[in-house]
Amino acid sequence: MSVVVIGAGLAGLTAATDLAAAGVETTVLEARDRVGGRTHGIEVAPGAWADAGAAYLGDRHTELHKLLAGLGLSATPTAMWGGSRFALGSGEKTRAGRFPPLNAVALGELFDLLYDLTARVRPDAPWRTPDAAALDTVTAAEWAAGNLRHPDARLFFPLFLGEMMAADPASVSVLHMALYLRSGGGIRYLNAFAGGAQQDRVLGGAHQVAERLAAQLGARIRLNRPVHAIHQQNGRVSVHTGTGEHHHGDAVVVAVPPVLAQAIDYRPGLPAPRATTATGRGCAVKVQIVYREPYWHAHGLSGWSVSATGPLLSTVDDSPPGGDAGVLTGFVTGAEAYRFAALDPAAREAEALHQVAELFPRLPAPVAVHVSDWVNEPYSRGCYAAVFGPGDWSRLGPHLSTPHGRVHWAGTETSTEFFGLMEGAIRSGHRVAAEILSSHETARRKR
Ligand SMILES: Cc1cc2nc3c(=O)[nH]c(=O)nc-3n(C[C@H](O)[C@H](O)[C@H](O)COP(=O)(O)OP(=O)(O)OC[C@H]3O[C@@H](n4cnc5c(N)ncnc54)[C@H](O)[C@@H]3O)c2cc1C
Structure with missing residues (x-):
């Protein structure tokens, strides 16, 4: 069996490593002149x-810890x-610890409201959350305007969301905010150092993870190969790069952020989009x-x-x-x-x-x-991760990791566990490799 992996970030490299270890002929096509993607x-x-x-x-x-240990990192x-320094309106202040010099009750109420939202979201399938439709039509900015009365809560909320998700509250749906905070381990865990x-x-440096995986994969990695098109025909897949190359395989893994995956030309076309006009960049x-x-x-x-x-x-x-x-x-x-x-x-x-x-x-x-x-990086288009806007989870969610024939999907945005983080990317890489190996085995048994 041969597989072409698109993208040499942590997701693509993890998938390629698992596939190569299972004896699959693997080629990784990476647009940049380096591996690592959003690690650098x-x-x-x-x-x-x-x-x-x-x-x-x-x-x-x-999974990241396992990878570090295996790579000697x-x-x-x-x-x-x-002490911490704060400049939150009424002059600069130095304080012990990280709690900001703002009204503690107001911030406590803000976090209670956020806890309620994160507890409500269904972590494995946010679009199946009982009131998903309602949560997915409202932006975090609209939610804040309707729910946060104290000026300190209104001041702190966008700073918190910026730090946690690199998101502008006006562009993120409440359902996505809830999923992101929940999948990362909850607000307390995400926000804590110790x-x-x-x-x-x-x-x-985290870039060493990708560099060491790439060193093990050796000549399987091809840099400076932006992929433009993926065509499926007669039980094979052909992948076309901007450098005029054509690579063929039994399956393809697309391990790039959703907005970039959406820009690839698929034949036959995708049954559902990978990103919409509401999908923002972190x-x-x-x-x-x-x-x-x-x-x-x-x-x-x-x-x-x-x-x-x-x-x-x-x-x-x-x-x-x-x-x-x-x-x-x-x-x-x-x-x-x-x-x-x-x-x-x-x-x-x-x-x-x-x-x-x-x-x-x-x-x-x-x-x-x-x-x-990272906002203008053409091969990231934002970070830490894609920001799903109103309607995105309802429209994209059910299809994010569902294969399109022989095209399989990876990347941190396809993982509802640790969405947006390195851990999510690595888990998606393991998931997609297992998926391909299992479908190959099923096809072999049928023959
Ligand atoms: C500033 C910043 C801070 C962050 N902080 C943290 C943090 O502290 N902790 C944490 O866990 N995570 C953090 N993240 C998020 C983390 O980096 C990502 O979740 C993770 O690295 C994503 O890996 P990936 O493989 O899914 O995608 P990527 O790393 O984006 O990999 C995709 C690869 O595909 C390539 N590519 C794109 N389009 C094409 C194409 N058409 N053809 C071929 N190749 C293509 C890209 O060049 C890239 O190498 C941060 C990210 C940034 C940028």
């Missing part, structure tokens, strides 16, 4: 790396000690400001900050362990990411440095600034 490392000091893409993982990310704790989804990072720009060392520790600060105005709506200490560099990562998320991404590089850097100087006034000048704009 930048060298911030000689031999020291920071994550321009995905970074954090927790103990419930069991390990996790390192996210540093989170010292004991939660952001407890650890991959030592040396919008995040990561700004990494590199210092010789994490100077904020000497001031009793953790590097964590939350601001009501951009560009950097939150910052976190992403310094590599070992003291080679201090890295403050700023997250520009939600609607603010679109504004910031449209600026020229000098203006982006100036705005980011101005804000950091206000939040952390006594830092020396940085040695480098790296801006990673």
Whole structure:
């Protein structure tokens, strides 16, 4: 049997690894000149790396942990000690811990409402949630306008959603918000560092997972091969790239984000779309400001900050362990990411440095600034993941992982477990490989 895998992100590489291990002739076609997709490392000091893409993982990310162990990689704790900085309207404040200086009752009520929503959504099939139709017609912004009365809850909600999902409340359906928060382990788990989804990072950078999987797959990986068309005929599949190549196989795995999967020409055509005009991009720009060392520790600060105005709506200490560099990562998320991404590089850097100087006034000048704009990355089209808008779960959900003949689907957006995260991508890769092997076995028995 031969299989063509499209996309060398974690989903495609996991699927290819499982298929190759089962003796399947496997080819991976990747549009970019690198593997890893939404994981990407930048060298911030000689031999020291920071994550321009995905970074954090927790103990419930069991498939990622298994992969790390198998590849000789390990996790390192996210540093989170010292005070936090907040700029939430009434001047800047330093506080112990991460709870913002806002009305605690109002925030408690906001989280109670969100808990209720996440408890209601059906995690394996959100479109079958009893009141799915109602939840899927309302945006999170409309929900907030109708449910959040206290100004502090209204102020905090978009910041929370930006940090959790990189989503603008105006573009995400309530059903999707509920599913995302539930599939990631619930609000408490997703939002937590120690004991939660952001407890650890991959030592040396998450990009190494893809690079090591790719090294094992060797010549099966073909870079710079954007796929334009997938045709099924006479029990075979042919895959056509922008470089004029044609690859043939018994099956295909499409492991690219839904908006990009939708742009491929399928013959015969798909029975249902992979994305609609309501499907948005997660919008995040990561700004990494590199210092010789994490100077904020000497001031009793953790590097964590939350601001009501951009560009950097939150910052976190992403310094590599070992003291080679201090890295403050700023997250520009939600609607603010679109504004910031449209600026020229000098203006982006100036705005980011101005804000950091206000939040952390006594830092020396940085040695480098790296801006990673995922909003305009042609082969990601947003991050952390696709943002399903009103109607999307009802329309797309039932078909997301259902094969179209010999075309099978993977990618973090096809996983209702840990949707949008590395863990979801890896689980989808295992799922699709098992699906292909099992359908091949069934066909063999029938012969
Ligand atoms: C800034 C940022 C922060 C994040 N933070 C976290 C985090 O802390 N923790 C976490 O778990 N997750 C995080 N994520 C999400 C995580 O990166 C993704 O969920 C995961 O990497 C998705 O993997 P994937 O294989 O499904 O898709 P991708 O990584 O997008 O892989 C798809 C691949 O397909 C390729 N491709 C696209 N179109 C074509 C085509 N037509 N032909 C051929 N190839 C194509 C792409 O180049 C890409 O390599 C973050 C992402 C970003 C960008």
